[in-house]
Structures are given as C-alpha cells and as structure tokens.
Amino acid sequence: MPLKTMIFVDGTWLYHSRQILFDVLGADGFEIDYKRIPEVIADDLGQWQEDRIDIVRTCYFGTLPINKPGCNPSKQKAFYDFLAFHCGYDTEIIDVDYRRDPGARPDERSVGVALASSMVYYASLPGVFDVATLVAGDSEYIPLLRRVRAMGKRTQLVALTNTATRAPTSTLLQTEPGVLDFPPVFLDDHAQNLRLVREEQTRVCKICGKDELTTWAGPDFFCSICRNEHRKQVRTCDACGREEETTWDKPFFYCTQCRKEYRDNRPDPT
Numbered sequence: 463m464p465l466k467t468m469i470f471v472d473g474t475w476l477y478h479s480r481q482i483l484f485d486v487l488g489a490d491g492f493e494i495d496y497k498r499i500p501e502v503i504a505d506d507l508g509q510w511q512e513d514r515i516d517i518v519r520t521c522y523f524g525t526l527p528i529n530k531p532g533c534n535p536s537k538q539k540a541f542y543d544f545l546a547f548h549c550g551y552d553t554e555i556i557d558v559d560y561r562r563d564p565g566a567r568p569d570e571r572s573v574g575v576a577l578a579s580s581m582v583y584y585a586s587l588p589g590v591f592d593v594a595t596l597v598a599g600d601s602e603y604i605p606l607l608r609r610v611r612a613m614g615k616r617t618q619l620v621a622l623t624n625t626a627t628r629a630p631t632s633t634l635l636q637t638e639p640g641v642l643d644f645p646p647v648f649l650d651d652h653a654q655n656l657r658l659v660r661e662e663q664t665r666v667c668k669i670c671g672k673d674e675l676t677t678w679a680g681p682d683f684f685c686s687i688c689r690n691e692h693r694k695q696v697r698t699c700d701a702c703g704r705e706e707e708t709t710w711d712k713p714f715f716y717c718t719q720c721r722k723e724y725r726d727n728r729p730d731p732t
Contacts, residue, residue, distance in 0.1 A: 463513060464513055464514040464515065464516035465507065465511050465513045465514070465515050465516065465592050465593060466516045466518050466589075466590070466591045466592045466593070467503065467504070467507060467515060467516065467517050467518060467591060467592065467593040467594075467595055467618075468517075468518050468519050468520075468521065468581075468584055468590070468591040468593075468594055468595065469499070469500060469503060469517065469519070469520040469521065469595045469597060469620075470521050470523070470577050470580065470581050470594065470595065470596050470597065470598075471499075471520065471521065471522045471523065471551075471597040471598075472523060472573055472574065472577055472596075472597060472598035472599075472600070473522050473523055473524035473573065474523075474524060474525065474573045475573075475597075475598050475599055475600060475630070476597060476598075477524075478630075479599065479622050479628075479630035480494065481628075482622045482623070482625065482628060482630060482650050483622075483649060483650055483653050483656065485625075486650045486653040487653050487654065487657065493657070493658040494656055494657075494658060495656055495657065495658035495659075496544075496545055496549045496551070497548075497549045497550070498652075498655055498656050499520070499597070499620075499649075499656065500517045500520050502620075502647065502649070502652045502655065502656065503517070503595050503618070503620060503647065504517055506618075506644075506647045507593065507618065507644065510644055518590065518591050519552055520549075520550065520551045520552065521551070521552045521553075521554065521577075521580055522542075522545055522551045522552070522553045522554070523553075523554050523555075523556075523573045523576045523577045523580075524542065524553070524554075524555050524556070524573065525555065525556045525557075525558050525572065525573060526538055526539060526542070526555050526556070526557055526558065527558045527560065528557050528558065528559050528560070528561075529559055529560045529561035529562075530558075530560040531560070531697070531713060531715075532712055532713040532714070532715070533560075542555050543682075547682075554576050554580065556572050556573065556576060574600070574602055574603070577596075577598075577603075577606075578603070578606045581594055581596075581606060581610060582606070582609060582610065582613075585610045585613045585615050586613065591615065592615065592616060593615065593616045593617070593618055593643075593644075594607070594610050594615050594616070594617050594618070595617075595618040595619075595620060596617065596618070596619055596620065597620040597621075598619075598621070599621045599622060599630045599631035599632060599635065600632055600635070601632035601634045601635045603635060604634065604635060604638055604641055607619075607641045607642065608640060608641060611640065611641075611643070616643035616644070617641065617642050617643050617644075618642065618643065618644045618646075618647070619635065619636065619642055619644075619646040619647070620646070620647045620648075620649060621635070621636070621646055621647070621648060621649070622648060622649055622650055623648045623650050623651070631646075662675055662676065663675070663676065664676075665683040666683065667683060667684055667685035667688055668682050668683060668684055668688075669684055669685075669688040670685060670687070670688055672685045672687070672688075674686065696708075697710070697715045698715070699715060699716055699717035699720055700714055700715055700716060701716055701717075701720040702717065702719070702720055704717045704719065704720075706718060
C-alpha cells in the first residue's frame with residue numbers, strides 16, 4: 463500500500479526565508495516552482511520507504527491584508543490563486559482587515575494556529591495520512607509534531623539550512639528527541655530543481671480578448687491594460703475626504719481636484 467503523506471506549509475516562514483534559495487543560485491530573480499516541492503518531498507521519503515509515496519494534499523497557510531490604505535493586495539491574491547488553481551494546493555488564507563482594526567498587522571501566530579489546527583484535525587480522521595510533512599522552521603511547532611506522533615502518525619520536516627548570517631530553521635526543531643521520524647529535508651539542497659523556468663507564450667486576455675506575449679502560466683490571463691484596470695481601488699483623499707478610484711498605491715493619496723488646485727496655486731518658480 464502507498465505511504466500517504468500530507469504537506470503543511472507555513473507560507474509566512476517560507477516567504478521570509480526564500481532569500482537563502484536566491485543566495486544558493488546567486489540570482490535575486492529566482493522564482494520557486496511550487497509544483498516541485500511535493501515532488502522533492504516524495505523523492506526524499508522514497509529513499510526511506512519501499513512503498514509508493516502518495517501525496518494526499520498540500521496545504522498552504524498565509525495572510526492577506528485587506529482595506530489597508532496604500533496597499534493593493536491583488537498581486538498577493540493572484541499568487542494564492544496560482545497556488546490553488548495551477549499548483550493544486552489547498553490554501554487557507556487569513557484576512558487581516560485594516561478597516562475593522564486600523565492597528566492590525568499580519569501576525570505569524572495566526573498562520574501557526576491555522577496550520578496546527580488543520581494538521582491535528584486531519585490526523586484525527588482515520589486513514590487520511592500516514593506522514594505529516596511540515597514545511598517550516600520555528601520551534602513553536604515542536605508540541606504539534608509530538609501530538610501528531612502520539613496520534614500514531616509519522617512526521618517529517620522540510621526546512622532551510624542555517625547560514626553564518628541567517629538561521630531560518632530552529633536547531634531544536636531539527637534535533638529534539640521524539641519529534642521527527644525522518645531526517646530533515648533542506649530545500650536549498652534542491653534549489654536548482656525548485657527553480658521556476660518560465661517560457662514565453664501568446665495568451666488571450668480573459669476580459670478583452672487581446673493577444674499578448676507573456677510568461678504567466680496561471681489558469682487565468684489578463685493583458686497589461688486590463689491588469690492596470692484591475693488594480694484600481696477606491697481611496698479617500700487625505701486633503702478633502704473625497705473618494706476616488708485610483709491605481710495609486712503610496713501611503714498618501716490626493717484626489718484629482720486637490721492635485722489640480724495644488725498645481726494651480728503653486729508659486730511660479732520664476
């Protein structure tokens with residue numbers, strides 16, 4: 463019978479730690495091929511098990527700022543949609559609503575709680591998975607992995623190698639007895655295989671039907687003109703309080719009328 467594995471990705475940790483992958487390849491333009499991460503995990507487990515490895519599901523946890531002045535989350539949302547529709551991930555995205563709480567900020571703990579509750583839930587269901595694979599690096603996950611092992615599951619860690627200047631993975635998480643059943647897998651050892659290679663192709667815009675050359679491989683494609691229209695949002699003028707649709711994404715915003723009045727009343731430099 464196949465060894466059933468579920469993968470749980472701390473998206474906040476992976477985002478903040480990905481610079482190590484960039485450094486390995488010596489290229490800041492490096493993009494991760496997220497479809498390859500489950501394949502790397504399956505290949506590693508296959509070295510320790512004679513059974514076929516069945517990746518049941520890959521669960522990704524992240525946050526999304528909404529109603530934040532000067533912030534347009536469309537690019538981040540498009541990335542989450544790409545994971546869900548193109549890479550086959552199950553995404554659980556926690557909204558951080560700045561309108562309801564102006565002092566809000568993305569909290570890594572919310573991602574950790576969501577991941578932990580999901581892993582324990584699936585572990586409690588008979589026959590769902592045999593191995594829980596955690597893609598993360600924080601020692602706060604130690605109690606979670608111990609609990610899942612107590613429920614009869616095996617555990618695996620996928621992390622990044624610590625360097626002289628950065629330590630993305632807790633040493634305690636890697637070495638604490640009774641936490642892991644397999645040696646940790648380090649993504650930077652597989653950096654070359656995880657590099658996303660984009661090929662240019664002509665695609666048709668989903669909105670206007672225009673053909674455009676692009677490297678975007680997601681399920682939906684929008685041309686550059688339609689993307690700019692999509693980025694528009696309603697913002698409130700810092701001077702007069704008037705609301706206006708705009709693509710301006712800086713922290714401050716002034717409506718068309720206030721900008722015009724400022725230019726008209728500006729002293730002549732001559």
